[in-house]
Amino acid sequence: MPESVESVTLEACLDQTAYPIRIGSGILLEEVPALLERLTADRKVAIACDAFFLESTAQLLSDRLRKAGFTVFLHPMTGGKSNKTLEELVHLYDLMERNEFARDSSLIAVGGGVIGDTAGFAASTFLRGIHLIQVPTTVTSQIDSAIGGKVGINFNKTINAIGTYYHPRGVFIDLDFLQELPERDYIAGLAEIIKCAVICDAAFFEYLQKNAERILDRDPSALLHIYRRTIEIKLDHVRGDVQEFQQKRIRLNYGHTIGHAIELATAGREELYRHGEGVSLGMVAASFLAERLFKRDGKLRALHEAILKRYGLPIRVDLKRVGASRDEFIQRCLQHVRKDKKRQAMHVRFILPEAIGRTVVNDAVPAERIREAVAMLCEAPAP
Ligand SMILES: NC(=O)c1ccc[n+]([C@@H]2O[C@H](COP(=O)([O-])OP(=O)(O)OC[C@H]3O[C@@H](n4cnc5c(N)ncnc54)[C@H](O)[C@@H]3O)[C@@H](O)[C@H]2O)c1
Known part of the structure; x- marks a missing residue:
């Protein structure tokens, strides 16, 4: 099928994995559940989302996933570099452990680089790695942090002190997110x-x-x-x-x-x-x-x-x-x-x-x- 102007798919073939990077407008609600269906029989999904999207995108995505039979746990997080911390990571581990996530369960990161890096690291280390889907929402995260597999957190005064390399199973770059992104973050x-x-x-x-x-x-x-x-x-x-x-x-x-x-x-x-x-x-x-x-x-x-x-x-x-x-x-x-x-x-x-x-x-x-x-x-x- 020829690609429309509004959306393209790039294939990331890195290490031994390959995954799609979708770029477009209004692509999330149909495509994220469809990818999960193909990916796993497990029905548990956590959505780690920037609190900014708790009532909007994260809620809509969670409704769609619930309709499709998934059990969804919404976990709001706060953006900003000072929040890429061990404490935030522990909250995520805690949520997944309490709710008996398995290796086939999934974590979707909806937010900027801070959410993607922290949730990505949680997905890479919980049970030695569960499915990760990146839904980046800032320019920095859409063209940089969600691509290439670096995940991690800051520690004390060191940026990205604790981290690893872990590839998502898909990256969904929805240009609609940029509508509300403050000018300073956009630039x-x-x-x-x-x-x-x-x-x-x-x-x-x-x-x-x-x-x-x-x-x-x-x-x-x-x-x-x-x-x-x-x-x-x-x-x-x-x-x-x-x-x-x-x-x-x-x-x-x-x-x-x-x-x-x-x-x-x-x-x-x-x-x-x-x-x-x-x-x-x-x-x-x-x-x-x-x-x-x-x-x-x-x-x-x-x-x-x-x-x-x-x-x-x-x-x-x-x-x-x-x-x-x-x-x-x-x-x-x-x-x-x-x-x-x-x-x-x-x-x-x-x-x-x-x-x-x-x-x-x-x-x-x-x-x-x-x-x-x-x-x-x-x-x-x-x-
Ligand atoms: N992993 C990598 O390869 C890599 C590469 C580059 C940067 N990074 C990391 O990324 C982080 C910076 O990323 P960032 O700039 O996305 O930071 P961020 O996640 O803190 O987002 C910036 C701000 O924008 C808000 N926000 C997010 N999406 C929005 C939207 N669509 N509309 C309105 N507001 C929105 C957030 O709440 C936050 O206040 C740093 O921690 C940096 O180390 C990682």
Whole structure:
């Protein structure tokens, strides 16, 4: 059957599993129950949902599943990075254990990356793995966290400290979710799309430059196009390197070394920088490092700054909002970069752009250069 403009199916073939990634509009209520019917004879399903959808999507999905003979347990969770915790995980284990879930039972995650990562980890570890279905609802989760199998939680001050790799049995990306997504979350998610273009597809980068207005207006056909291309790029990098042992998947971490450090350096009760905003700043820093190390002119960084600014993403750190002096902030970021280094066998690993569409992995960026890059993020941009 030819695919309509409103929906496409991509096949994720990773490790020894293959599963469909459906992208479309209004696809959940028919297709999720149908997948479950094909998947399992067990009738127990938990829906871990962002509380935002408790009365709407989660309720509708649960009604459909009940009508089809499933026993459904609705479990509301709260989004936001500070909720990707052991406590939330324990609540989920508790629900599944109390209700005698079996290995053939299923868990559906309806929400952003926080819900998908936490529920995904619960599904991967409960009874050593039950069926997982991802229904991502933010841009970040739709094009990134629900794809590629990384699941986990934060622990103390470490992002994604406890986790594993676990593939869902299906991913349902419903573009209708974006209607109510706050502007800030929508834009933060676009950073990962721009990142994918920078690492390997100059033509896609050009598309993003030319179609910014339509994309910012959430035009469904532009969205379908950029989602499809971003997910294809993600799958290409993950295939054959799910656990990042080659130098393939790691390229998706472009912008993440300094981006993560900024997220951590500003972590607190209030989420000062969304994940995508950290990645935006991290990409500017990486392009600065490439400029210095490869002795290039400032064109590549200017291209980064222009597109990120066009999409409303940050290209400099707002020290007033952070509530720290320049030196304090630099110090905090460098501490987090150094922590990362210990975890990566004494390397601070950077993905650096040689051009739009081409990146290299570099394990030998001098500490002084990293300091300069973070300091640059604290200065006003060129007019
Ligand atoms: N597993 C991976 O490979 C991977 C990749 C990228 C990011 N992540 C993780 O993803 C998390 C960030 O994801 P996120 O930005 O989706 O965070 P999130 O789940 O906290 O969602 C952001 C906010 O949007 C709200 N929300 C969700 N969907 C909505 C909708 N459709 N309409 C209105 N509001 C909605 C949530 O309640 C929350 O307040 C981080 O923890 C990050 O580490 C994981």
